Amino acid sequence: MHAPRGAKPLSDLVGKAMTPVCRKRGFASVDIIASWADIVGERYGTRVQPERLIWPRRPDRTDPETPPEPATLVVHTDGATALMLSHDNAQVIERINTFYGWRAIGRIKILQQPVQVKRPAPKRDLRPLTQSEEQRLEQNLEGVENDRLRQALKKLGAQVIARNAGKAA
Secondary structure, eight states: OOOOOOOOOHHHHHHHHHHHHHHHTTOSSSHHHHTHHHHHOHHHHTTEEEEEEEOOOOSOOSOTTSOOOOEEEEEEEOHHHHHHHHHSHHHHHHHHHHHHTSOOEEEEEEEEOOOOOOOOOOOOOOOOOOHHHHHHHHHHTTTOOOHHHHHHHHHHHHHHHHHHHHHHO
C-alpha cells in the first residue's frame, strides 16, 4: 500500500509542465514568465508579453567560468506601448537583469502584435461578521497595544473569518 501524497501547490505542477515549453523558447525556467508583471511593473506587465530569448552562439564552451553573452529578449506588444517600451528600454533591461542576478539580457526586440490583456478577477465582497465572531476577534486582539497594528490585525482577522466561515460549515 502506498503512502498518501500531500497536496502540492499548483505552481509546482504548472511550473514542471511549463518548463520544457519555456526551454524551447530560450527561457531557463518559467520564473520570468510567471513574475513578468512584478519585474517590469504595472505599465508593461499586462501590455507586453515575453515571447522568447535568443542566446548568441558560443563557439568556445570549454570555460564554464566565462558567463554567456547577454541574450536578446523578444517581446510583443501593441504599437503605442512599443513606442513607450523603446523609450524605457534600458530601465526594463535593468529590471530583468536584476531579477536574474546577472547581465542575462543585452537588448529587447519588440514585435508589434496584439496582446491579450489579462484582467484580474474581480474581488468578491465578504460577508459581515456576526456579533459573536466580532467579539471573539476583539478578545484575541486585547493584548495588542499599538492602535495601528490592532486595526490592521482586526481587518485581516475579519477577512480570514469571513472567508473561512463558509468552509467550516
